[in-house]
Amino acid sequence: MQLMRRKKKVSANQDHHIEAFFKIVGEKEVLFEDVDMLSYNCDGFTIHQHSPKAVVFPKNTREVAALVKYCAQNDLPFLARGAGTGLSGGATPLNNEVIISLVKMKGLLSVDYENRKAVVQPGYVNLHLTNSISSKGYYYAPDPSSQYVCTIGGNVAENAGGAHCLKYGVTTNHILGLEVVMPNGDIISIGEDGVPDSPGYDLLGLLTGSEGTLGVVTEITVRILKNPEMKQTVLAYFDQVEDGSRAVSDIISAGIVPAALEMMDQTAIEGVEEGSFPVGHPRDIAALLLIEVDGIAAGIDEQIEEILAVCRNNHVKEVKVAEDDAERGRWWANRKTGFGAMGAISPDYLVQDGVIPRSRLPEVLEQINEISRKYELRIANIFHAGDGNLHPLILFDSRNPGETQKAVDAGSACLKACSDAGGSITGEHGVGIEKIEEMRFIFSDEEIEAQTRIREVFNPGNLLNQGKLFPMPGRCLEVKKAVQ
Amino acid sequence: MELEEVVSPQQIMKTAQGHALGNGGEHTVYPETEDEIARILTYASENGKSVSIIGGGTKRGFGGTKDSDDILLSLEKFAGVIEHVPGDMTVTVKPGTVMKDIQEFLAGHNQMISLDPEWPEYATIGGIVASNSSGPKRLKYGSARDHVIGMRVVYPDGRITRTGGKVVKNVAGYDMNKLFVGSMGTLGVISEITLKLRPLPKQEKLVLLSFSKENWEKLRPFTVSFLDSTIEPVSLELMNPALSKKLADIESYTLAVAFEDVESAVAFQENWLVENKPSEMNMTVMEKEEAVSFWKRFTELSPKDPSSSSDIRASVKTGSKNMDVFHLMVEADRLHHESGAAVYGHGGLGHGVAKMYIEGPEDKVITAVKSIRAKAEELGGYAVITHLPLAVRRQISVWGNQPSYFFLLSGIKKQADPEKILNTGRFVGGI
Numbered sequence: 001m002q003l004m005r006r007k008k009k010v011s012a013n014q015d016h017h018i019e020a021f022f023k024i025v026g027e028k029e030v031l032f033e034d035v036d037m038l039s040y041n042c043d044g045f046t047i048h049q050h051s052p053k054a055v056v057f058p059k060n061t062r063e064v065a066a067l068v069k070y071c072a073q074n075d076l077p078f079l080a081r082g083a084g085t086g087l088s089g090g091a092t093p094l095n096n097e098v099i100i101s102l103v104k105m106k107g108l109l110s111v112d113y114e115n116r117k118a119v120v121q122p123g124y125v126n127l128h129l130t131n132s133i134s135s136k137g138y139y140y141a142p143d144p145s146s147q148y149v150c151t152i153g154g155n156v157a158e159n160a161g162g163a164h165c166l167k168y169g170v171t172t173n174h175i176l177g178l179e180v181v182m183p184n185g186d187i188i189s190i191g192e193d194g195v196p197d198s199p200g201y202d203l204l205g206l207l208t209g210s211e212g213t214l215g216v217v218t219e220i221t222v223r224i225l226k227n228p229e230m231k232q233t234v235l236a237y238f239d240q241v242e243d244g245s246r247a248v249s250d251i252i253s254a255g256i257v258p259a260a261l262e263m264m265d266q267t268a269i270e271g272v273e274e275g276s277f278p279v280g281h282p283r284d285i286a287a288l289l290l291i292e293v294d295g296i297a298a299g300i301d302e303q304i305e306e307i308l309a310v311c312r313n314n315h316v317k318e319v320k321v322a323e324d325d326a327e328r329g330r331w332w333a334n335r336k337t338g339f340g341a342m343g344a345i346s347p348d349y350l351v352q353d354g355v356i357p358r359s360r361l362p363e364v365l366e367q368i369n370e371i372s373r374k375y376e377l378r379i380a381n382i383f384h385a386g387d388g389n390l391h392p393l394i395l396f397d398s399r400n401p402g403e404t405q406k407a408v409d410a411g412s413a414c415l416k417a418c419s420d421a422g423g424s425i426t427g428e429h430g431v432g433i434e435k436i437e438e439m440r441f442i443f444s445d446e447e448i449e450a451q452t453r454i455r456e457v458f459n460p461g462n463l464l465n466q467g468k469l470f471p472m473p474g475r476c477l478e479v480k481k482a483v484q
Numbered sequence: 485m486e487l488e489e490v491v492s493p494q495q496i497m498k499t500a501q502g503h504a505l506g507n508g509g510e511h512t513v514y515p516e517t518e519d520e521i522a523r524i525l526t527y528a529s530e531n532g533k534s535v536s537i538i539g540g541g542t543k544r545g546f547g548g549t550k551d552s553d554d555i556l557l558s559l560e561k562f563a564g565v566i567e568h569v570p571g572d573m574t575v576t577v578k579p580g581t582v583m584k585d586i587q588e589f590l591a592g593h594n595q596m597i598s599l600d601p602e603w604p605e606y607a608t609i610g611g612i613v614a615s616n617s618s619g620p621k622r623l624k625y626g627s628a629r630d631h632v633i634g635m636r637v638v639y640p641d642g643r644i645t646r647t648g649g650k651v652v653k654n655v656a657g658y659d660m661n662k663l664f665v666g667s668m669g670t671l672g673v674i675s676e677i678t679l680k681l682r683p684l685p686k687q688e689k690l691v692l693l694s695f696s697k698e699n700w701e702k703l704r705p706f707t708v709s710f711l712d713s714t715i716e717p718v719s720l721e722l723m724n725p726a727l728s729k730k731l732a733d734i735e736s737y738t739l740a741v742a743f744e745d746v747e748s749a750v751a752f753q754e755n756w757l758v759e760n761k762p763s764e765m766n767m768t769v770m771e772k773e774e775a776v777s778f779w780k781r782f783t784e785l786s787p788k789d790p791s792s793s794s795d796i797r798a799s800v801k802t803g804s805k806n807m808d809v810f811h812l813m814v815e816a817d818r819l820h821h822e823s824g825a826a827v828y829g830h831g832g833l834g835h836g837v838a839k840m841y842i843e844g845p846e847d848k849v850i851t852a853v854k855s856i857r858a859k860a861e862e863l864g865g866y867a868v869i870t871h872l873p874l875a876v877r878r879q880i881s882v883w884g885n886q887p888s889y890f891f892l893l894s895g896i897k898k899q900a901d902p903e904k905i906l907n908t909g910r911f912v913g914g915i
Contacts, residue, residue, distance in 0.1 A: 115806045159655045188889040193864045195803045196836045199883050200893045200912045205662025209655050229714035249571050255683030299749025355651040359571035387653045427653040450645045451658045457895035
């Protein structure tokens with residue numbers, strides 16, 4: 001019945017493109033009616049929504065290549081999408097795109113323990129990889145908070161980070177090879193078999209974090225790591241944010257490289273304690289630190305002692321070491337669901353993602369406080385303190401007229417504060433459409449143009465994920481060009 | 485306009501021609517500021533002059549088929565630490581800074597760039613980054629690409645661009661750092677580099693592990709089980725018997741296993757080896773200073789200067805699946821005994837990069853190099869020739885076959901350097 005109805009609709013519209021998609025992937029793998037495509041109007045960045053032309057679900061590289069080739073030949077804008085957990089609008093179909101959803105390409109193709117690599121399809125969920133290899137004592141290091149649902153293809157597009165990238169690096173440090181469908185439909189393979197340092201420019205490095213604007217990744221070879229022998233986690237409560245910040249610096253200066261070093265402020269604590277995974281953090285403290293050390297068991301105690309001493313030197317109110325894996329797990333669940341937990345204390349929230357040199361933490365936090373006062377919006381701070389990656393969560397109520405825009409402006413002001421402190425506008429969430437204008441905080445028109453020239457090489461027609469990442473060139477550059 | 489109008493005449497030297505490694509210039513120019521680099525490149529692009537870039541000269545025999553370009557741009561006088569923020573664990577340096585100088589400076593703050601490239605006493609950070617150098621400790625720390633967080637780069641037409649930033653985590657725009665790391669100076673001249681740092685390890689030790697000649701094949705199953713343990717070596721470098729003999733007087737395949745951690749963790753791991761290694765396996769432990777001096781000799785294996793005898797020298801880097809380094813070292817051993825050239829080799833069993841150093845009569849060296857490449861390609865890997873005299877480089881492809889996606893590489897070059905003035909011919913496919 002369902003199929004009949006769809007077919008009728010198509011022929012009524014005489015949309016031969018939809019018919020063409022049917023031929024490539026099969027009728028069941030195409031959505032084209034608005035009502036079926038509602039959840040594809042945006043990703044995790046919900047402020048801007050647009051409808052796609054169609055959503056298609058290829059099952060293999062060949063089908064992706066055929067779809068891409070068709071779009072290229074017919075001048076149809078298109079983009080690739082994973083689980084849609086992106087926070088910057090990278091998968092939002094601004095131009096009525098054909099969305100190539102990769103969620104049905106979700107296989108774990110091979111695991112090679114001897115050579116420490118695994119090959120996955122782009123729709124494979126991040127955490128599934130670790131779960132599949134943990135019985136052998138291995139894991140995949142990048143662990144964005146959404147890892148239980150986000151896909152590794154999306155991680156590659158965004159160069160995803162996570163709490164543990166302080167010690168182990170972000171996605172780009174763990175990608176050994178990629179199979180990519182180029183925007184004209186050709187298939188290329190870089191770093192085949194996980195062989196390191198393929199001769200030539202570092203295309204793996206360039207593709208990782210290109211937010212789906214250079215090609216559609218259809219197969220990924222990742223490095224897998226052996227589980228550390230031991231993990232130990234410390235939770236420290238502070239009455240003053242400054243004391244917590246100083247403890248962060250002192251831990252780093254002591255020559256310790258923690259696996260993770262996370263911070264939450266009072267508003268954030270209020271949120272996570274109202275959320276789904278409360279652990280009984282006191283409400284009257286100004287900040288908490290979650291510090292994890294891993295490695296050879298024999299060396300852990302020494303580092304934990306040192307961390308405890310640093311905390312005490314910085315007037316810690318209470319500090320404790322996780323009693324067992326269960327307690328450690330609870331602390332992390334509380335932290336990793338932190339963004340969503342803000343829903344418990346605010347109708348809406350906007351997550352920001354600035355980065356600062358870690359030594360500037362106290363002053364930037366103070367500026368964020370000021371922004372909160374100025375815009376009259378509460379801002380919760382949950383962040384990867386160890387690498388200076390801040391996540392101000394701006395709490396607002398979209399039912400109040402004008403408040404959404406105020407939240408967006410406050411977010412932008414936070415990013416300006418980060419840029420002015422010598423930092424960046426995004427550490428792991430990407431630019432997408434959300435931070436396009438903020439790119440100007442850190443790059444000149446010429447520097448942006450240097451990047452769009454690279455896009456030109458890969459994606460000359462600019463049909464793939466158009467309108468993302470880069471602001472239109474400013475007037476100044478256009479004038480310069482006209483003069484030339 | 486003449487070059488003398490661009491920089492002061494004291495910064496220009498007429499260069500003797502005919503260097504055995506090629507990659508020279510009619511004139512050598514020594515800029516001391518980024519602005520001077522930009523002016524020199526603008527002059528070159530406006531006047532159709534070709535430019536070759538040099539730092540410490542340790543990679544002069546790596547790529548390129550020209551004796552000389554119009555200008556040899558030497559960055560050796562553009563050196564020094566610009567900014568070091570110990571609390572941020574980042575350092576910003578000028579490209580001509582010698583690696584050892586940076587490390588000594590950082591050691592004063594208990595920090596380091598955790599890279600172990602060749603010739604740290606001569607190699608400049610600019611050259612290390614431009615060639616994406618790495619050593620055995622890549623197993624834990626990665627290669628240059630994993631350390632660079634920001635750069636300033638002068639394009640061939642004199643424009644200056646910034647890539648990345650000064651923070652350790654940054655995904656704003658494309659990761660343009662990656663474009664320039666390993667690009668062999670074919671896209672622009674790096675004028676400033678910001679790197680992330682690590683604390684100096686509190687303890688370090690080196691353990692050499694080997695079986696007797698007859699039993700060497702037991703090394704592979706041991707390595708597999710070792711890799712599968714929770715021990716965290718910083719290097720797991722396999723040496724062929726010739727190299728092991730040369731460096732440690734052990735004439736058998738030998739594993740160089742480094743540990744860097746807090747004292748108790750290093751002691752535990754050393755002890756773990758004592759308890760878990762097969763009884764017939766030989767184990768030599770080197771304490772801190774001894775370990776440092778071993779690694780220093782290791783970084784000096786690769787030829788950097790022209791040979792002074794009638795024999796020639798070559799070095800080859802291979803990339804393969806991690807454990808295929810075993811096959812490559814066996815090939816290196818075979819060639820050492822059968823090719824008529826001496827072949828010393830080592831490779832990382834946890835990272836898949838191996839290096840081989842070959843010395844002997846020209847024809848024998850060429851045969852050995854070709855055999856290594858054939859072996860690497862048979863294993864699904866590649867071989868890049870990282871040192872050879874110019875005359876020999878003209879007979880044999882430095883980079884091997886062009887990849888299927890060569891159009892992307894040439895497209896990138898065309899965007900950055902449309903006039904092809906910069907380090908032309910030095911890279912893959914003659915880029």
